[in-house]
Amino acid sequence: MxxxxxxxxxxxxxxxxxxxxxxxxxAISIFIGSRSIPFLxxxxxxxxxxxxxxxxNIVRARISRTVFGLIAGGALGVSGAxxxxxxxxxxxxxxxxxxxTGASLFVVCGMSFFNLTMPEQYIWxxxxxxxxxxxxxxxxxxxxxxxxxxxxxxxxxxxxxxxxSSLVSTITLPxxxxxxxxxxxxxxxxxxxxxxxIGTVTPYLVIGLLLAxxxxxxxxxxxxxxxxxxxxxIKVTLVRCLGGLAGVLLCCAVTALAGPIGFIGLVIPHMIxxxxxxxxxxxxxxxxxxxxxxxxxxxxxxxxxxYPGEIEVGIVTAIIGAPWFILVIRKFKVSxx
Numbered sequence: 001m002x003x004x005x006x007x008x009x010x011x012x013x014x015x016x017x018x019x020x021x022x023x024x025x026x027a028i029s030i031f032i033g034s035r036s037i038p039f040l041x042x043x044x045x046x047x048x049x050x051x052x053x054x055x056x057n058i059v060r061a062r063i064s065r066t067v068f069g070l071i072a073g074g075a076l077g078v079s080g081a082x083x084x085x086x087x088x089x090x091x092x093x094x095x096x097x098x099x100x101t102g103a104s105l106f107v108v109c110g111m112s113f114f115n116l117t118m119p120e121q122y123i124w125x126x127x128x129x130x131x132x133x134x135x136x137x138x139x140x141x142x143x144x145x146x147x148x149x150x151x152x153x154x155x156x157x158x159x160x161x162x163x164x165s166s167l168v169s170t171i172t173l174p175x176x177x178x179x180x181x182x183x184x185x186x187x188x189x190x191x192x193x194x195x196x197x198i199g200t201v202t203p204y205l206v207i208g209l210l211l212a213x214x215x216x217x218x219x220x221x222x223x224x225x226x227x228x229x230x231x232x233x234i235k236v237t238l239v240r241c242l243g244g245l246a247g248v249l250l251c252c253a254v255t256a257l258a259g260p261i262g263f264i265g266l267v268i269p270h271m272i273x274x275x276x277x278x279x280x281x282x283x284x285x286x287x288x289x290x291x292x293x294x295x296x297x298x299x300x301x302x303x304x305x306x307y308p309g310e311i312e313v314g315i316v317t318a319i320i321g322a323p324w325f326i327l328v329i330r331k332f333k334v335s336x337x
Contacts, residue, residue, distance in 0.1 A: 011282075014275075014276075014286070018286060018289045018290070018293075019289070021289075021293055022070075022289055022292060022293055025292070025293045025296040025297055025300075026066050026070065026296060028296070028297070028300050029062065029065070029066040029069060029296045029299060029300050030042065030046075030059070030062050030063060030066050032300055032303070032304065033058075033062060033300070033303045033304075034303045034304070034306065034307050034308060034309065034310050035058055037055050037058065037059065041055050042055070042059055045059040045060070046059065046063075061194075064193060064194050064195050064197075064198065065190055065191065065193055065299070066296065067198055068190050068193040068197060068198050068201075068257075068258075069190050069292070069295050069296045069299050069313075070292045070295075070296065071198070071201070071202065071205055071292070072190060072201075072254045072257075072258055072261070072292075072295060073264060073291040073292035073293070073294060073295025073296060074205075074209075074287075074288035074289065074291050074292040075205045075208065075209070075250040075251070075253065075254050075288075075291070076094070076250070076251060076254055076261060076264040076265050076291050076295065077264055077265060077268040077269065077287035077288050077289075077290055077291020077292070077294075078208070078209060078212055078247075078250055078284055078287050078288050078291065079094055079208075079246075079247045079248075079250040079251040079265050080092075080093045080094060080247075080264065080265020080266055080268065080269050080287065080291075081265070081268075081269040081272075081280070081283050081284055081287040082212055082215075082219075082243050082244075082246055082247035082250075082284075083097065083134075083243075083244070083247045083265065084269055085219045085222070085223065085243065085280060085283075086219065086222070086239075086240045086243040086244055086247070087138070087153070088223065089153055090270065090328050091153060091154050091266065091325065091328055092153060093262070093263065093265040093266035094130070094247070094248075094251040094255075094262070094265050095260065095261075095262025095263055095265070095266070095321075096153070096154055096157045096158075096262075096266060096325070097133070097134055097137050097138075097153070097157040098133050098134075098136075098137050098156075098157040098158075098160040098161040098164065099130040099133050099134050099248060099251055099252070099255075100130070100161075100251070100255055100260030100261075100262060101133065101160070101161040101164040101165055101168075101260065102129040102130050102132060102133025102134070102136075102160070102164055103125075103126035103127070103129040103130040103133070103251075103252045103255040103256065103260065104126075104129070104164070104165075104168055104255070104259070104260055105129055105133075105164045105167055105168055106125040106126060106128055106129030106130075107122050107125050107126050107129070107255075107256060108168050108171055108172060108178065108182055109125070109171065110122065110125045111178055111182065112171050112172070112175060112178050119196075119197060119200045119201070119256065119257055120200055122256035122257065123200070123201070123204060123252070123253050123256040123257075125256070126252040126253070126255050126256035127248065127249060127252040127253070127256075129252070130248045130251060130252035130255065131244075131245070131248045131252075133160060133164070134244060134248055136160060137153070137156045137157050137160050138153075138156075140156040140159075140160070141153045141155075141156040141157075168182075188258060188259040188260050188261035188262070188312055188313055188314020188315070188317070189258060189259055189312040189313055189314060190258050190295070190299055190313055191310065191312075193257065193258070197257050200257070201253050201254065201256070201257055204249055204250075204253040205249075205250060205253055205254075207249065208246045208247075208249040208250035208253070209246075209250070209288070211242060211245070211246040211249075212243070212246045212247075212250075212284055213284065215239060215242055215243050215246065216280045216281055216284060218234050218239045219239065219243060219280050220278075220279060220280050220281070221234050222234060222236060222239055222240075223278055251265070258313075259312075259314060260314060261295070261313060261314045261317055262314065262317060262318055262321060263317045263318060263320065263321020263322070263324070263325065264291050264294055264295060264317055264321070265291070266321055266324065266325060266328070267294065267320065267321050267324045268287050268290040268291045268294060269283055269287045270324070270328065271290060272286045272287050272290060294317070294320070295313065295317070298313045298316040298317050298320065299313040299316070301316055302315065302316045
């Protein structure tokens with residue numbers, strides 16, 4: 001507790017600690033994997049020494065995988081922070097709201113019915129599916145005199161995810177080619193990503209992140225309540241729509257290439273909020289760093305625990321995130337932030 005209070009008061013110390021942790025996570029992702037490579041050999045490859053041809057391709061693949069994990073984890077962390085803020089709900093995470101499953105449904109429809117194969121096409125399909133699913137779940141959770149609560153939102157998201165997962169299975173089962181393309185993607189994995197994938201997804205993530213940064217003052221005001229925010233000149237509906245747009249864009253751009261990776265947007269913003277409080281000026285940037293750290297550590301853990309193969313990162317984040325979700329529901333017992 002003393003350390004937390006000290007970190008909270010010294011923002012530069014917080015930034016330094018978080019960046020050091022991020023660098024450590026990146027180093028672990030590059031130096032450690034399912035294939036054991038001597039430390040000095042990795043250093044030689046990183047320095048551009050082409051004599052180590054046996055390890056060159058492996059290390060280069062780890063570098064691109066690490067960079068993609070860096071930006072993907074950061075995007076998922078910010079997406080979760082945005083969704084929790086605009087709904088003032090502690091369980092408003094992309095995976096809990098069914099956004100990932102909605103994106104998956106649209107992507108598999110594009111694969112199956114329109115023979116789409118390009119990542120650029122997947123991104124737009126995932127964005128459309130995620131956005132429509134988020135709206136659908138929010139409407140369902142709003143029904144009733146009691147309004148939206150964490151339990152209703154989680155139940156609506158879970159029910160929608162189950163229904164959409166059934167549709168995905170219905171579409172993929174008759175076609176073995178689609179199953180082969182979809183089965184590894186749907187559990188969530190950043191393996192096999194290369195620099196072209198990074199170049200494809202980066203513009204969408206930059207747009208989503210810039211929009212999130214611009215909205216920080218308005219979202220902080222929105223946390224005071226809709227009536228207060230309206231009195232202070234905030235267009236509540238517009239801010240919520242833009243915040244939701246940024247959150248869905250960040251989540252679905254990652255989902256289109258890596259598959260549905262859950263719980264990062266739930267766990268990280270909560271941890272950041274415990275240290276820094278509700279101010280999004282701290283939650284957004286530190287959620288980005290924390291999300292990147294968690295995804296990289298989960299990916300590295302999956303490679304080590306699944307030796308000589310690997311466990312997909314979506315499975316590892318689910319193992320970490322599920323207990324946290326239960327803790328949020330049972331211990332905190334809050335309906336709004």
